[in-house]
Amino acid sequence: MIYTFLFISLFFGCKKDASTNIITPPTAGSLAFKTSVSSVVLSAATDASTVVTFNFKAASFGANVVPTYSLEFDLPADTSGANAWANAVIVKLPAGTLSKAYLGSDFNSLLANQLLLPTGTVSTLAIRLKAEVNQNTGAVSVIKPIYSSLTMAVNPYKATIEYPALIVKGGNSWKTPTVRSNGFVLTSSKFNSKYEGYLNLPNADGYGGDAFQLVSSKDATKVYGWGGTATTMNLTGGNLYLSPSPAYMKVNADVDALTITYTPVKFFISGDDNGWSTSSTPLVYNATTMKWVAANVSLTAGKTFVFTANGGYDISYKVDATGALVYSGAPTWGGINIPITKTGIFTITLDLSAGDGNYTYSVK
Template identity: 35%
Template structure:
């Protein structure tokens, strides 16, 4: 009888076990580019004559993810030597092309700026490597394509105002400048005024005192009377200055700089402060950054003056008190290509070329 009961129990146990479903192992389906990106040309010789013409178009196939949703594509450019090794592509320049956008064209001037910012020498052909990152719930990376680029020397042609003052010996030839990037008589720029002086300066429209000088007209106004008193800021510091020659007005804003965003140590709630290097005329910080987030540069821990990227990946104002810019919602955030420790540099000393660098340590 015991044997019968044991047999019935064993059969019931085996039947129960056999009826249980096997656990299903869930894995992410692999995604990838079906081919490398394509370049419309293998080489580009850049001159002032093709600054406004399309000289290079890069295109790539769509990456198909399991979920039918938009895919964000980012184009990266770097010199080939920086695309190998443990820090491959860490110093690349990245441009978010957009959702489901499968090509990016460069005009001559934009490609020239990219090439020189990555270290290519004007007048000498050098190689640039390009690849594309696709992202939905995870990244896919294309194979790279290499293009030979021969950049030319850029000569600033923007209208300038010079800022001689007590802080630099009242010398117009060696003075910092404001630039009118939109050729609309509205100028913008930055100067560092150290402690210990009078904090007076003027604007001049030439590298001398023999042309138009702009002094204090009272109540934020500019005077073209050469005998007018100088313009003045309250104390030492790093100032954004503007001049509107349509209305003969000017503004100043004392600034410190930081980064803010979910790519930074403080997220979107706490600014990570930059430190000013007066000798190099740049702001820097070393911080652990995340490639899954983004950030912007901003002044005074507020959104009154801040920088992101324009459509060509160039540093540009999102907001500025100078009416030359105002608020520009088309500006995108900045990203790092891979997570890690970076030295980030913000360079505002040349108003014709505000720029930044990301160096992975």
């Protein structure tokens, strides 16, 4: 009797242990994966706010295992076929986390910088939740992951990076903003000693042109002024005088070499639709908006154009692989011709007011 009792006890004990280790994968629906909003429009005003939260329930695999979770973000066109989700941006969630909230700035960076979604327009975003069981050894688990997917409409914006700047401080009677403002900055897009920007010098009140100094955004005690010649600067000098003036100038300064150069510019559109003329389609500078504008421009889908200056290509702008405006003139000669996607009559705008690294254009 004693032996029989021990056998029965061992049998039921083994049966109980075995039952707790049976893997029963959950269904996708049991994860109850959802988003707090079905669409979101992002802007600088939403940077510090929570714009979307993804929630789900814990995945129960029917055994004493702890699953891990990640979110995958991709374009709908990349979510099917042999390489489905291969280009997804993967965000792994901390252990025990059943939600993920995004501030506007972080979500915008994911959309615009990582997924390279177009800014200022609505796109469909595919999001997939992945629940998986990882091996302690790091080996690939034999338990297949469980997925749950959803989509939402997103409209990211092009965020302006605040690069180190030299801020224009007007001299004589030239009044300039007291704080950093578009149209009055040279920026260092590579975070080094070299600064670039475009300045509209509207007056002729200084020796040889507008009078001003350049104040470092990193150290307001560093004020760059006259260095003894038209192309040099000094930290103890008076006002800089760039001429001729009035003029719209491309300005380059090097705070290590204490040099400054300037070139008066006027911009044009050169492309397939005007036989690549560097003079027949001018842009007109609007001193109020600080943008160059060409209205009623005929464009043809499938063709391309470039922004040129002063009747040539030494100062010109194209786009890079992401569609961002980039310098393509001497001596680098890079970039891709700007593609035209629709046929029609358009207004083309070139905005160089935010300094190097933040130049933009639009075709509307």
